[in-house]
Structures are given as structure tokens and as C-alpha cells.
Amino acid sequence: MPETATFTLESVSVLLVWTAIAVYALAFVAYAVDLARRGAVAVDAKTEGARERELVAAGYAGAPARSGAVAEMHEQERASEAALNAPIGRRTRLVWARIGTSLTVLGFLFHLGGDVTRGIAAGRVPWSNMYEFALTGTLLVVAVYLGVLLRYDLRFLGSFITGLTVVLLGASALSFYVEITPLMDPLKSVWLVIHVFVASLATALFALAFGLSVLQLMQARRERRTAAASESSAVALKGGPGFLRTLPGADALESLAYRFAILGFIFWTFTLIAGSIWANDAWGRYWGFDTKEVWTFVIWVLYAGYIHARATRGWRGSRSAWLSIIGFTAVIFNFTIVNMFFKGLHAYSGLS
Amino acid sequence: MSRPRSDVSASGPGSASEPTPSASEPTPSVPDPVEGTLRPSDHADADSSAEVNQPALGVVGWLRWGWRQLTSMRTALVLLLLLAIAAVPGSLVPQRSADPNGVTQYFNDNPDLAPILDNLSLFDVYTSPWFSAIYILLFISLVGCVIPRTKHHWKALRAKPPRTPARLSRLDVSRTETIRPRPGAGERPEDAASAAIDLAQQQLKRTGYRVERYDSRGATSVSAERGYLRETGNLVFHASLVGVLLAVGIGGGFTYTGQTVIIEGRTWVNTLLDYNSFNPGRFVDEASLTPYALTLDRFDVTYQPFGTQGAGQAGDFVANLTTQMAGEETGTGDVRVNHPLEMAGDRVYLMGNGYAPTLTIRDGDGDVVFSESVPFLPQDTNMTSLGVVKVPDGLEEQMGLVGFFYPTQLQREDGAFTSYFPALTNPVVTLDVYTGDLGIDGGVPRSVYTLDTSEMDKLTGRGTDVESLELAPGDSAELPDGLGSITFENEAPEGATGYEDSVKRYVSLSIHRDAAATWVLIFAVLATAGLLAALFVPRRRMWVKATPSGEGVELEYAGLARGEDPTLHGAVEQFAQRHVIAFERDRAESPSTQPLSREPSSTEPGSTPRVD
Numbered sequence: 025m026p027e028t029a030t031f032t033l034e035s036v037s038v039l040l041v042w043t044a045i046a047v048y049a050l051a052f053v054a055y056a057v058d059l060a061r062r063g064a065v066a067v068d069a070k071t072e073g074a075r076e077r078e079l080v081a082a083g084y085a086g087a088p089a090r091s092g093a094v095a096e097m098h099e100q101e102r103a104s105e106a107a108l109n110a111p112i113g114r115r116t117r118l119v120w121a122r123i124g125t126s127l128t129v130l131g132f133l134f135h136l137g138g139d140v141t142r143g144i145a146a147g148r149v150p151w152s153n154m155y156e157f158a159l160t161g162t163l164l165v166v167a168v169y170l171g172v173l174l175r176y177d178l179r180f181l182g183s184f185i186t187g188l189t190v191v192l193l194g195a196s197a198l199s200f201y202v203e204i205t206p207l208m209d210p211l212k213s214v215w216l217v218i219h220v221f222v223a224s225l226a227t228a229l230f231a232l233a234f235g236l237s238v239l240q241l242m243q244a245r246r247e248r249r250t251a252a253a254s255e256s257s258a259v260a261l262k263g264g265p266g267f268l269r270t271l272p273g274a275d276a277l278e279s280l281a282y283r284f285a286i287l288g289f290i291f292w293t294f295t296l297i298a299g300s301i302w303a304n305d306a307w308g309r310y311w312g313f314d315t316k317e318v319w320t321f322v323i324w325v326l327y328a329g330y331i332h333a334r335a336t337r338g339w340r341g342s343r344s345a346w347l348s349i350i351g352f353t354a355v356i357f358n359f360t361i362v363n364m365f366f367k368g369l370h371a372y373s374g375l376s
Numbered sequence: 377m378s379r380p381r382s383d384v385s386a387s388g389p390g391s392a393s394e395p396t397p398s399a400s401e402p403t404p405s406v407p408d409p410v411e412g413t414l415r416p417s418d419h420a421d422a423d424s425s426a427e428v429n430q431p432a433l434g435v436v437g438w439l440r441w442g443w444r445q446l447t448s449m450r451t452a453l454v455l456l457l458l459l460a461i462a463a464v465p466g467s468l469v470p471q472r473s474a475d476p477n478g479v480t481q482y483f484n485d486n487p488d489l490a491p492i493l494d495n496l497s498l499f500d501v502y503t504s505p506w507f508s509a510i511y512i513l514l515f516i517s518l519v520g521c522v523i524p525r526t527k528h529h530w531k532a533l534r535a536k537p538p539r540t541p542a543r544l545s546r547l548d549v550s551r552t553e554t555i556r557p558r559p560g561a562g563e564r565p566e567d568a569a570s571a572a573i574d575l576a577q578q579q580l581k582r583t584g585y586r587v588e589r590y591d592s593r594g595a596t597s598v599s600a601e602r603g604y605l606r607e608t609g610n611l612v613f614h615a616s617l618v619g620v621l622l623a624v625g626i627g628g629g630f631t632y633t634g635q636t637v638i639i640e641g642r643t644w645v646n647t648l649l650d651y652n653s654f655n656p657g658r659f660v661d662e663a664s665l666t667p668y669a670l671t672l673d674r675f676d677v678t679y680q681p682f683g684t685q686g687a688g689q690a691g692d693f694v695a696n697l698t699t700q701m702a703g704e705e706t707g708t709g710d711v712r713v714n715h716p717l718e719m720a721g722d723r724v725y726l727m728g729n730g731y732a733p734t735l736t737i738r739d740g741d742g743d744v745v746f747s748e749s750v751p752f753l754p755q756d757t758n759m760t761s762l763g764v765v766k767v768p769d770g771l772e773e774q775m776g777l778v779g780f781f782y783p784t785q786l787q788r789e790d791g792a793f794t795s796y797f798p799a800l801t802n803p804v805v806t807l808d809v810y811t812g813d814l815g816i817d818g819g820v821p822r823s824v825y826t827l828d829t830s831e832m833d834k835l836t837g838r839g840t841d842v843e844s845l846e847l848a849p850g851d852s853a854e855l856p857d858g859l860g861s862i863t864f865e866n867e868a869p870e871g872a873t874g875y876e877d878s879v880k881r882y883v884s885l886s887i888h889r890d891a892a893a894t895w896v897l898i899f900a901v902l903a904t905a906g907l908l909a910a911l912f913v914p915r916r917r918m919w920v921k922a923t924p925s926g927e928g929v930e931l932e933y934a935g936l937a938r939g940e941d942p943t944l945h946g947a948v949e950q951f952a953q954r955h956v957i958a959f960e961r962d963r964a965e966s967p968s969t970q971p972l973s974r975e976p977s978s979t980e981p982g983s984t985p986r987v988d
């Protein structure tokens with residue numbers, strides 16, 4: 025911020041953004057505490073259950089009921105699945121998650137304020153350079169997350185979403201911040217409004233799919249270990265963090281991840297087409313394998329691969345989840361590394 | 377959330393016989409004269425028995441095996457992933473198509489590595505043999521996959537929904553209800569059953585299902601299927617991808633792009649001669665370009681003023697043109713960034729702009745030997761521009777001048793000149809004079825923007841004892857050695873004050889005919905529409921069976937997902953409720969029979985317990 029800009033709309037925007045970052049950081053902490061407590065609660069419930077079973081089984085020589093572990097896991101996963109779909113009024117009471125969500129909503133309001141004031145100050149849509157892409161992109165990530173919460177109880181993704189937002193938004197505010205300058209001619213197009221907005225929306229959906237795919241892999245590992253331990257009647261290896269015991273099964277996580285990914289894929293397809301139309305107006309060709317075009321294409325093909333993998337025998341499950349993870353990694357790579365270091369026509373980062 | 381995957385094996389065209397359910401059967405088989413979708417044998421939902429490999433049967437057997445491998449889901453997946461990986465190097469290494477100067481630079485910076493990369497086609501990734509191989513294989517696989525599925529789908533579209541399975545309770549989602557006649561009602565359960573199924577049939581049909589009645593063994597049933605659009609969408613999507621590829625490949629042959637420069641006041645004609653460069657596709661007839669003419673009346677641009685954020689940033693570029701088609705009245709048109717001008721099916725783009733100082737050179741006798749506006753190439757955002765003047769004739773020796781134009785000249789601390797602002801506030805041209813052989817007579821093409829001084833003597837500037845020429849608009853100066861004089865003409869209209877308009881501007885235009893773009897767009901939109909249908913239209917089967925029993929009629933509802941279908945469960949539940957309610961209402965309204973009371977008897981594990 026320049027010294028002279030004491031109380032301009034632009035500086036108000038910056039203030040709001042930093043407030044949002046701070047509130048999101050608190051939300052992250054609350055969500056993290058929630059995950060930790062979920063683990064503890066799950067253990068309590070389990071030991072209680074085990075004690076009851078021991079009492080019942082006291083008459084039967086006290087052999088550890090191994091196969092019971094698998095059944096118990098399935099039981100828990102079914103319950104978690106029902107909880108995932110529970111309507112808002114009937115959701116599991118999780119105090120810390122509730123605090124996390126409230127803080128996220130608060131942070132979102134500040135964030136929205138920061139984004140809108142930036143747009144008003146600039147007199148145009150607030151997504152025309154890297155700082156603004158990050159500002160609006162993360163806003164949409166949080167908006168989509170909060171929107172999805174109305175339908176699914178995905179609060180277990182809260183720490184991932186708020187964490188991602190704090191990192192991206194914080195890093196952008198620190199190192200990509202540029203003062204408002206008038207738009208360069210090539211950016212004066214309705215396609216800027218559409219293309220970039222839809223791309224950000226797709227990114228938000230891919231982010232949710234990514235988070236779910238990661239959990240799916242962790243859950244699948246826990247399921248494998250539990251099953252293996254029950255077969256060999258050996259001591260179960262630790263299947264991962266305790267909160268996994270409060271989440272739906274890998275299958276349910278997978279099909280939810282898939283649903284977000286296909287929505288994201290549609291938006292990404294649209295991004296690709298809108299970008300081509302714009303390129304045809306601005307540069308005289310709809311496709312030229314410019315670096316940014318290459319990466320948009322690579323991401324599209326990766327997610328097409330993910331969708332295919334889900335329909336290919338031997339690839340459904342963990343293998344396809346890796347493709348979702350690689351796809352989102354490419355999205356982030358495209359936004360950060362490609363924008364900053366790769367040479368090309370999309371030189372609108374506003375950085376020099 | 378139940379996993380929306382069908383547990384029912386898809387039976388191939390050869391296995392259409394009616395299955396006989398036995399107690400040991402793990403899942404019920406659905407009798408299916410024509411299976412709804414034909415999928416590659418390694419599709420996650422395909423019948424696994426199809427994968428039993430036959431022993432190799434000579435050449436034909438091997439070919440058939442190879443073709444099956446190529447058109448399998450796994451191959452498609454591997455090729456897709458390969459395509460993604462293969463596209464990446466083109467973003468790491470400059471490409472000849474997108475950034476030819478970058479390639480030259482790369483060769484200069486990495487003289488050892490560049491030739492190796494070049495041998496691997498890494499500067500032309502997207503036309504390289506290995507990249508082409510991947511996408512061509514992918515598209516062969518695609519066609520091989522889509523054609524049989526299209527044939528199959530065509531048949532499926534006209535087939536009846538499959539026979540009702542014997543035991544509906546084994547399907548993905550099922551639910552039962554029982555309706556009992558009220559004591560004293562004189563209606564036979566058989567009639568009630570038949571009426572209930574009639575109603576279900578109507579309701580299903582109304583909601584877009586294709587329906588078929590199957591009445592047998594004392595049970596009445598309706599079988600319904602919907603969502604054929606899902607498979608249609610999938611096929612349209614994949615076929616449209618082929619369309620995109622063909623449009624690009626074939627349309628590219630009829631496409632041309634050319635570049636030209638027009639100085640204010642000059643006219644350019646759409647003939648090969650007038651282009652600075654021209655890249656035609658294979659089938660373009662260069663002799664029959666539509667003859668039209670463009671005159672640059674004026675080029676406008678605004679610069680952010682001093683003292684604001686982004687001072688000097690240029691914007692609102694407009695090339696105001698007079699347009700003329702052969703044999704027609706003249707018209708006007710303008711070209712802006714993002715807004716190309718349409719001319720006879722061509723699109724005219726504004727690619728760049730600059731200053732073209734008008735220079736007049738006279739020989740020792742005062743006769744004009746050169747008088748032209750010379751486009752100078754901008755070197756920075758403040759429009760410091762580099763230009764070359766070549767005077768091949770009229771003087772004893774050929775002469776060349778090279779130098780800079782500064783729209784707002786400023787002397788830096790080290791003494792060098794620079795431009796401080798892109799508009800004409802203090803325009804100055806500085807030139808150095810060379811005489812000798814311009815090297816343009818040998819037939820070797822030379823760029824008009826470079827001066828080959830290897831056969832020339834430098835007469836002014838650094839390394840000589842004569843100062844470089846330095847001229848403002850309107851100034852003249854003597855050339856060294858009594859060669860003559862040079863004038864930097866002021867182009868401003870009579871009586872103008874200041875330097876505004878003192879130097880002409882030029883625009884560089886790019887003229888494109890793209891025969892493919894429209895088709896590519898059409899196929900891309902088709903692909904997207906297909907994709908929406910393929911991903912979001914649920915394909916499902918639903919059955920309603922009514923079995924009259926001693927006390928009443930048992931109604932069974934069941935649904936089966938064909939592909940991803942997260943809402944199947946809700947759909948079956950909802951249908952069952954609507955059906956029963958409508959059925960009771962009909963009974964109540966009908967005077968001839970008494971209403972039947974109903975009572976839910978059971979729900980299946982997959983469904984949520986009813987709260988009644």
C-alpha cells in the first residue's frame with residue numbers, strides 16, 4: 025500500500041482481505057480441533073462398545089472377536105454415510121466443527137467485502153491479475169464449500185478448505201499484490217468475465233473432489249488394514265488418524281468426489297471453449313498451444329482420464345483417486361508456477 | 377448413499393435366454409433381449425465373463441484380439457494419460473509455432489542441447505511423430521469403440537424394456553407395500569392388482585419411461601426404462617471429439633493467415649503482393665484471394681497520463697479504416713483489440729502499431745532520391761523504436777541508415793537517449809549513416825527491418841568522428857561527405873502547435889481466413905451438450921409388480937441403476953409413494969368399488985425405515 029492511500033476503497037479492500045485471512049486461520053484451527061476430537065470420541069465409543077462386548081463374551085473364553093472389527097467398521101461407515109446426508113437440523117452435534125463453520129462464514133463475509141470493494145475501486149470485475157484471480161478464486165472455493173454444506177455434512181473437509189484458502193490467499197496478498205491499474209486492451213472482453221469466473225468455479229469443485237479423494241485413499245487404507253488384521257488375527261496396524269473412524273467408507277467418499285469432479289469437468293470444458301472463443305477474437309486463432317492453453321488442455325485430459333478410470337475395471341477405487349489428486353495438483357501448478365515462470369501470451373499476472 | 381453401480385451383469389447379445397433363478401445365485405440376472413448399452417469388455421460394469429480370453433486363432437484371431445485391446449477402456453485410459461503427459465514438454469520448451477523467436481533464443485543460449493531437443497521434435501511437440509501417434513491411436517480407438525456402441529444403441533432405442541426379474545427384492549433398491557381389501561368389499565385381488573399396474577404404467581410413462589407389461593404366473597408387472605439419452609449423450613460427445621479433430625485437420629487446409637503493415641493514409645490491397653508474409657493451408661488458391669482494399673485513415677490510442685497508476689500504459693487502440701470491395705462503394709470499419717473486422721469472410725486483426733517517421737533524402741544537387749514514411753519497430757513500452765532506411769538508387773554508392781525514434785526523448789544520466797513516454801511530446805529521430813553495398817541485389821531475401829553492414833562503411837556515430845544525425849520533425853541536416861541532406865518531415869496539419877500528429881503512425885494487421893473455426897465451435901458445443909446428458913441424465917430401470925395373495929395385493933417396486941445414478945433410491949421411494957397415494961385416490965373416487973386399506977409391510981435394507 026502506498027503511504028498516500030490512507031483511506032481509499034482500495035485500502036479498505038486490503039484491510040478486509042487480511043481480516044478474512046485471520047478469521048479463516050481461526051476457522052482452520054477450530055476445524056482441526058474438531059478432527060482431533062472426532063478421533064478421541066471415536067476411540068471412546070469404541071472402548072465402550074468393546075467393554076460391553078467383553079462383558080457379553082465373558083462366558084466364551086474371551087477370544088478377541090476379530091471379524092467383529094470389520095463388521096463394526098462397516099456399521100460405523102454406514103452410520104457416517106447417513107450422517108453425511110443428514111439435513112441441516114439433524115446433523116451430528118460437533119461443537120468445534122460448528123465454531124469452524126461459523127468462523128468460515130464470517131471470514132467469507134469479510135472476503136466477499138474485500139473482493140467487492142476491490143471490484144468497485146477498479147471499476148471492473150475483480151479478476152484481472154494474479155492477486156485478483158487468487159482473491160476471487162479462493163472466494164469461490166469457500167462459497168462452493170459453504171453451498172455444499174447445505175446439502176452434505178462435509179465439515180470434515182473444513183480444515184482442508186480453510187487451510188488451502190489461508191495459504192493461497194495469504195501468499196497472494198503477500199507476494200502478488202498489485203495496485204489497481206486500468207485494464208490492458210486484450211482483457212477488455214466479456215470473455216474475461218465468463219472464462220475466468222467459470223475456471224475459478226471449476227477449480228473450487230476440483231478442490232472439493234481432491235479433498236474427498238485424499239480422504240478416500242486414507243479410508244481405503246484403513247479398511248484394508250482392518251480387514252487384513254481380522255483375517256490374520258494379528259494386531260491391527262494403525263489405519264491412520266482417528267477421525268477416519270467418523271467418516272463414510274471409501275466407496276461413499278469416492279462417489280461423492282466423483283460427483284464434484286464431473287461438475288468441475290463440465291465447467292472446465294466450458295472454460296476451454298470460452299477461452300478459445302476469446303483467443304480467436306484477441307489473437308486471431310482459437311488455439312495455438314500457448315503455455316496456458318497447454319496446461320488447460322492437460323488438466324482437461326487428466327480429468328477425462330479420471331472419469332474413464334472410474335469406468336474401467338481395475339481402476340475404480342484408489343487408482344482413479346490418484347488421478348483426481350494429480351488433476352488438482354495440475355490445477356494448482358497451472359495457477360501458480362505456470363503463471364509466474366512460464367513464458368506465454370497469457371502475461372496478465374500484473375507482476376513484473 | 378448406496379453405491380450407484382449395477383450389480384447385475386450385462387449379458388452380451390448371445391446370452392439373451394431367460395435365466396432360471398436359483399437359490400444359490402448371488403445376484404439376479406435380468407432377462408435382457410437387447411442389453412441397453414454395449415461397453416468395452418473391461419468396462420467396470422461389463423460382464424466379466426466376456427473377458428475370458430480365447431486361445432489365439434491364427435492371424436485373424438490375433439488381429440481380432442489386437443483390435444479388442446486397442447478399443448478397450450484400459451487402452452483408452454492409458455492413451456489419454458499419455459496424451460496429457462506428452463503435451464507438457466511443449467510448455468517447457470519454446471515452440472516454433474507459438475514462439476519462433478524463443479526457439480532462436482534457445483538455440484543461442486543452449487547450443488549443445490538445442491539440436492538434441494530438435495531431433496526429438498521438442499520444438500514442434502504438437503506436430504511431432506510421437507505426439508501424433510498418441511492422438512491418432514486414441515482416435516482410432518475412439519472410432520472403434522463408438523461405432524459398435526452406436527449400432528447397439530440404435531437397436532436398444534427400439535427394443536422393449538426387459539422382462540421383469542423374478543425376485544425384485546435382490547435389486548439395488550426395492551420396496552414393498554401391501555394393499556388389503558376392506559372387510560366386506562366385493563373386489564377380487566386379481567382386479568386390484570391389474571388396476572394398480574395399469575396405474576403404475578401410466579404414471580411411469582408420463583414421467584418419461586418406456587414401459588412394457590409382463591403378466592405371468594398370477595403376477596402382473598410393468599417394466600420400465602428411462603435415460604437412453606445418457607448413452608446418446610455419451611456417443612454424441614465422443615463422436616463430436618472426432619468432429620473437432622476432423623474440422624481442425626481438414627479445415628486447416630483451407631485456412632490462411634497473412635501479415636501486413638499499413639501507414640496512415642496508405643491503402644493496402646488483398647493480393648499476395650501486398651502481404652509482408654503469408655501462410656496458406658494446403659488447399660488455398662493464392663491467386664484467387666477476394667480483392668478488397670483497406671485504407672488506414674487514422675490510428676488512435678490513449679496513454680495513461682503521467683502521475684497515475686500505470687502511467688504510459690496504452691489502451692483503446694483503434695485502427696479507423698476505409699474499406700472497399702471491388703466494384704462497390706467505399707465503407708468504413710474499425711479494428712480494435714478483441715474486435716476484428718470482417719471482410720469478405722476474412723477477419724482482420726490489429727496486432728501492433730508504431731511510428732513511421734517520414735524522411736526525405738536529397739542528393740548533393742538537391743534532387744530527391746528517397747521520400748517515404750518508414751515504419752520503426754517499437755522496442756519498449758515507451759515506444760523507443762528501431763528503424764532502417766535503405767537507399768539503393770540515386771546516389772553514387774548505396775546508402776543505409778539505421779537509428780532510433782523517440783516519441784518523448786530524454787537523455788539518461790549516462791548520456792544515452794531513451795523515450796520517457798509513448799506519445800509525441802518531444803519526438804526525435806537519431807540516425808547513423810552507412811554507405812557501400814546493401815546486399816539486396818544478390819537475390820537473397822533481406823528483412824526491411826535489418827541492415828547488413830558487413831559490406832558498408834560507417835560514416836557517423838560511435839567509432840567515427842562525425843556525430844550521429846539528430847532530427848526533430850521539420851528539421852533537416854546535411855549528410856556527411858557532401859552526400860546530400862535529410863529532412864524529417866513534419867506531418868502535422870498547417871498551423872498546428874506542438875508535436876501532436878507530427879509523425880505518422882502505422883498498424884500491423886493480421887488477416888485470417890479460418891474455415892475450421894466455425895465447425896470446431898459447432899462440434900465443441902455438441903460435445904458439451906452430449907457430455908451434460910452423459911453425465912447427468914440418470915439411466916435406470918424400474919419395475920412394479922403386483923401379486924394377489926390371500927389377504928390382498930402385494931406391490932413390489934424396484935429400481936436398477938445403469939451407470940452412475942445417485943438419486944435412484946429417492947426416485948424409487950418417491951414413485952412408490954406417489955403410486956400408492958394415486959391408487960387410493962382413484963379407488964376413493966370410483967363409485968363401483970370400495971377403497972382398499974393399505975399397510976406397508978416391509979422395507980429392504982437399502983432403504984431408510986419408513987416412519988408411518
Ligand code: HEM
Pocket residue numbers: 328331332335415416419447448449452456514515517518519521522609610611613614617907910911939940
Ligand atoms: C479423445 C479421447 C477420449 C476422451 C476425451 C474421452 C472422454 C470421456 C468422458 C469425459 C467421458 C464421461 C462422459 C460419459 O460418461 O459419457 C467418457 C466416457 C466414456 N468413454 Fe471416453 N473418451 C475418449 C476416448 C474413449 C475411447 C477410445 C473409448 C473406447 C474404449 C471410450 C469409451 C468410453 C465409455 C465406454 C464411456 C462411458 C463411461 C461410463 O460408463 O461411465 N472413450 N469418455
